[in-house]
Amino acid sequence: MAEIILDKVTKRYPDGALAVSDVDIQIADGEFVILVGPSGCGKSTTLNMIAGLEDITSGELRIDGDRVNDRAPKDRDIAMVFQSYALYPHMSVRENMAFPLRLAKVDKKVVQQKVEEAARILDLTQHLDRKPGNLSGGQRQRVAMGRAIVRSPKAFLMDEPLSNLDAKLRVQMRTSVSKLQRRLGTTTVYVTHDQTEAMTLGDRVVVMRGGHVQQIGSPQFLYEQPVNLFVAGFIGSPSMNFLPAGLEDGRLRTPLGDFPLTDRIRRLLEGGSAPREVIMGLRPEHFEDARLVDEPGAAFTATVEVLESMGSDKYAYFAVEGEAAMAAELEELAAESGTAEMADGGSQIVSRLSAASDAREGAELSVWFDPDKIHLFDPSDGRTLTYVE
Amino acid sequence: MTTATRPGVRARWTLIDIVVVVYALVPVLWILSLSFKTKETLTDKSFIPTEWTFQNYVDIFSTNEFPRALVNSIGIALIATLIAVVLGTMAAYAIARLDFPGKRALVGVSLLIAMFPQVSLVTPLFEVERSLGLFDTWPGLILPYITFALPLAIYTLSAFFREIPWELEKAAKMDGATPAQAFRRVIAPLAAPGVFTTAILVFIFCWNDFLFAISLTSTTASRTVPAALSFFQGSSQFEDPTGTVSAAAVVITIPIILFVLFFQRRIVAGLTSGAVKG
Numbered sequence: 001m002a003e004i005i006l007d008k009v010t011k012r013y014p015d016g017a018l019a020v021s022d023v024d025i026q027i028a029d030g031e032f033v034i035l036v037g038p039s040g041c042g043k044s045t046t047l048n049m050i051a052g053l054e055d056i057t058s059g060e061l062r063i064d065g066d067r068v069n070d071r072a073p074k075d076r077d078i079a080m081v082f083q084s085y086a087l088y089p090h091m092s093v094r095e096n097m098a099f100p101l102r103l104a105k106v107d108k109k110v111v112q113q114k115v116e117e118a119a120r121i122l123d124l125t126q127h128l129d130r131k132p133g134n135l136s137g138g139q140r141q142r143v144a145m146g147r148a149i150v151r152s153p154k155a156f157l158m159d160e161p162l163s164n165l166d167a168k169l170r171v172q173m174r175t176s177v178s179k180l181q182r183r184l185g186t187t188t189v190y191v192t193h194d195q196t197e198a199m200t201l202g203d204r205v206v207v208m209r210g211g212h213v214q215q216i217g218s219p220q221f222l223y224e225q226p227v228n229l230f231v232a233g234f235i236g237s238p239s240m241n242f243l244p245a246g247l248e249d250g251r252l253r254t255p256l257g258d259f260p261l262t263d264r265i266r267r268l269l270e271g272g273s274a275p276r277e278v279i280m281g282l283r284p285e286h287f288e289d290a291r292l293v294d295e296p297g298a299a300f301t302a303t304v305e306v307l308e309s310m311g312s313d314k315y316a317y318f319a320v321e322g323e324a325a326m327a328a329e330l331e332e333l334a335a336e337s338g339t340a341e342m343a344d345g346g347s348q349i350v351s352r353l354s355a356a357s358d359a360r361e362g363a364e365l366s367v368w369f370d371p372d373k374i375h376l377f378d379p380s381d382g383r384t385l386t387y388v389e
Numbered sequence: 390m391t392t393a394t395r396p397g398v399r400a401r402w403t404l405i406d407i408v409v410v411v412y413a414l415v416p417v418l419w420i421l422s423l424s425f426k427t428k429e430t431l432t433d434k435s436f437i438p439t440e441w442t443f444q445n446y447v448d449i450f451s452t453n454e455f456p457r458a459l460v461n462s463i464g465i466a467l468i469a470t471l472i473a474v475v476l477g478t479m480a481a482y483a484i485a486r487l488d489f490p491g492k493r494a495l496v497g498v499s500l501l502i503a504m505f506p507q508v509s510l511v512t513p514l515f516e517v518e519r520s521l522g523l524f525d526t527w528p529g530l531i532l533p534y535i536t537f538a539l540p541l542a543i544y545t546l547s548a549f550f551r552e553i554p555w556e557l558e559k560a561a562k563m564d565g566a567t568p569a570q571a572f573r574r575v576i577a578p579l580a581a582p583g584v585f586t587t588a589i590l591v592f593i594f595c596w597n598d599f600l601f602a603i604s605l606t607s608t609t610a611s612r613t614v615p616a617a618l619s620f621f622q623g624s625s626q627f628e629d630p631t632g633t634v635s636a637a638a639v640v641i642t643i644p645i646i647l648f649v650l651f652f653q654r655r656i657v658a659g660l661t662s663g664a665v666k667g
Contacts, residue, residue: 053559074565086560090578099574100564147564157563 002064002154002187003029004050009059011045011211019045021211022059027189032181034202035191037234038336042211043191044159050189051080051157063154074103079148083160085140087132087147093119094128097146104151118146121180138169145180155187162197174200195235199223207231209332229329229382232281232375238315238350239333240375242325245280252374254280255322255347256300262372268386269376278385279325281375284315287351289359290366298371305348307361316359318349318367329382417642424635431632445636455637457609458617463644465527465613466595469534473591474584476535477542482576484543485550486558496543503540511604518605525607533601538591545590549583550576585652592648596641614641 004027011020020042027033035043048054050061052073061069068076079100088096094115101111119125122142132140141161148156161177162170178201181188192198198205199219207214207222207230215227219235226232232240246253247269250261261269290299302318309315324347351367359365376385423431424445426438433439449455483489484496514533515524523529553576561571577584602616609617618637621630 051559051563053562072567073562074567078563080560080563082556082560084554084556086554086556088557088560088575099561103565103570147560151565 003027004155004187004189005060005062006046006050007060007062009046009049009061010057011042011049011054012057019211020049023208023211023213025206025213025216027187030185030187032178032188032190032201032203034198034205035189035208036193036195036198036205037208037214038332039193040210041208043193043206043208045211046208047080047157047159047189047191050155051078052076077154078157079151079153079155080157080159081144081148081161083163085132085144085161085164087140087143089132092129092131093124093135093143093146096132096143097150100147100151106151114150115146118150121149121183122146137165138173141165141173145177149180149184149186152184153186155189156181158188158190160192161190163192163194177201196237199235205235207234209329225384225388226375227384227387229279229281229327229377229384230333232377232384233330233333236283238284238352239337240281240283241347241349241351242330242377243280243282243320243347243349244323244325244379245278245376247274247276247278247376252280252371255320256302257298259298259371264372265374265376265386268388272385274376274385275378275380277379279327279330279377279379281377282349282369282373284350284352286373287316287349287353287367287369289353289357290368291358292354292356293368295368295370297368299366299368301364301366302349304359304361304363304365307359309355311355313355314353314357314359316351316353316357316365316367318351318365320347320349325379327377327379327382420635420638423631424639426632428629428632431629445632446640449633449637449640454609454612454617454620455614455640458612458614459640461527461609461611462596462613462615462641465530465534465611466592468527469531469538469595470588470592472531473535473538473542474588477539477546477587477591478580478584480539481543481546481550482572482580485547486555499540499543502536503544507537507600511600514601515604524605525611527611529605530601530611530613533605534595534598538594541594542587542591545587546580546583549580549586552583553579589649589652593645596645 004025006023006025006027009020009023010018012018023042023046025033035046037043045054049056052068052071056069060067063076063078088099091099097115097118098111101114106114115128116125119128122145124139124142124146127135127139127143132143135143141164144161158177162173165173174197177190190197190201192201202219204216205219205222206216209230215222215231217225222231222235226235226240229242233242243254243256247261250266252259252261302320304316305319306317307314308317351369353359357365374386377383378385419436422436422438425441425443426433427440427442427444430438430440480495480499484492510533518524518529523532557575557579558571561575562568566574597615598613599615599619602613603619606612606616612620614637618634618641621634621637
């Protein structure tokens with residue numbers, strides 16, 4: 001049980017590369033915090049610095065108010081679950097889980113009791129005497145968790161613990177990790193590159209990019225109020241649609257047509273120095289088949305290129321003519337997700353329509369969207385123009 | 390392993406196997422056969438002795454030189470192996486795990502030593518050891534053996550250390566181990582097959598050495614078996630010592646076979662399986 005504070009923590013490698021820059025995070029006792037970002041964003045380095053596996057170049061790391069920058073990992077009383085599990089192959093499951101307790105010179109009887117309790121929680125009792133080599137991926141993962149929980153550390157650090165599991169098992173383990181954390185109430189820092197994991201697991205999510213913290217907040221807050229293009233594009237699946245747009249006399253000129261700005265958005269833009277050229281962002285669920293909506297709003301007509309019916313709803317993909325939205329953040333996101341780039345220029349819009357929609361592939365569809373739900377971004381620095389303070 | 394072998398293929402492989410085994414074993418069996426022959430039948434050209442005798446074995450152990458040389462060989466080879474493997478383990482661990490200044494130089498120099506022709510070192514070593522009082526002593530042989538065994542040990546062991554996932558060490562640290570504990574309780578047990586393999590190779594190298602053994606010794610104080618063999622004589626100068634030499638040759642292969650069999654059981658392949666995924 002501990003509060004972990006990162007105070008302007010920076011990591012610079014001897015070759016000068018800056019891996020993590022001025023990271024400020026306050027993690028409350030018992031909180032489940034997710035560090036998320038594309039590969040190379042410094043999230044694992046940050047975790048390793050909390051663990052003590054990497055030195056902190058500058059800044060301060062405090063656990064329960066004590067500065068621990070120079071303490072060895074073993075003196076920090078933190079347990080870590082590795083992406084590769086890192087089980088000791090020459091030890092049985094029981095010995096693996098007992099290892100931290102044995103090092104701490106805990107009484108044999110207590111070790112036995114704690115290992116068995118952890119095994120019961122993780123449903124490993126019948127595997128205690130097997131070697132890791134004979135276990136399935138999910139079982140190994142649970143042994144790694146077991147090794148972390150047996151000694152009731154101040155905090156858990158998890159480095160992409162689920163990324164080696166297959167999709168179905170991952171969803172299952174995700175719920176059990178979440179349940180386990182709630183049950184134990186131990187402060188947890190969890191690193192992942194998967195935004196779904198970040199959204200579903202954490203009390204708070206820290207989005208990182210290029211060694212900098214982009215935004216910290218609850219999953220819902222990050223989803224609704226992304227502070228910049230990067231967070232907007234990273235959080236959410238399918239991700240937010242981005243289109244180039246022009247601001248003119250309270251009207252928004254977009255490839256989908258011209259729309260008046262709503263009062264709320266106009267107020268948000270006032271006072272700020274909004275440029276004339278902006279990027280408009282709109283989430284897939286804010287579209288709807290115009291036939292099914294009575295509310296006022298904006299509408300456009302487009303041809304459905306691809307239709308994916310999920311049963312509960314339908315994803316319709318439209319092609320949009322003209323230039324695609326351009327910004328450094330978007331390029332980075334596209335590179336990360338491997339969707340760079342649609343060859344013929346233009347951009348694609350994903351919309352989530354209700355299952356009642358009669359959209360058909362190749363057919364024209366009149367699409368409604370809520371103009372009050374749009375996000376506007378400054379293409380030069382990616383900052384959100386419609387951010388609610 | 391589960392390929393369905395056609396009879397033709399199987400027969401071909403069996404034939405090749407037999408040729409290789411026969412080629413490798415015939416000289417050994419010939420020596421074995423010679424060692425059991427009496428002096429009279431030694432040259433009868435029969436592969437299987439017509440008259441069996443243990444006299445050659447009795448003879449070599451009743452001399453002063455051979456038992457003493459055997460003790461020298463075992464002692465010197467074991468000590469040199471032990472030291473070379475311990476030093477080699479530490480050096481290989483550092484090379485596999487750490488980035489330290491001069492790492493490439495260290496690897497390069499050890500490679501250089503391995504390639505250096507030993508014969509060109511014999512004369513200088515002889516002079517050096519004589520002036521240092523190491524000539525014809527155990528350390529006089531152990532030191533050069535360690536020098537030439539170390540590159541071998543470092544190379545073999547660093548390959549093994551690289552196989553061990555580094556995350557295991559990090560995990561041990563997180564579990565509360567000091568670096569020494571992490572090495573002793575996690576890394577060393579996993580490196581054991583590598584250490585035993587290296588020990589076998591180094592032991593064989595020290596055991597078989599003839600060049601240093603003949604040049605840097607002069608009495609039974611430190612003369613090892615390969616060198617002692619060359620000093621074997623018959624009871625008179627007209628007598629052929631072939632029988633006793635063969636018996637001695639058979640005897641000195643026994644420790645090697647025992648050593649290999651003993652350590653081979655510890656070489657368990659795939660010891661690290663299950664440590665990390667992928």
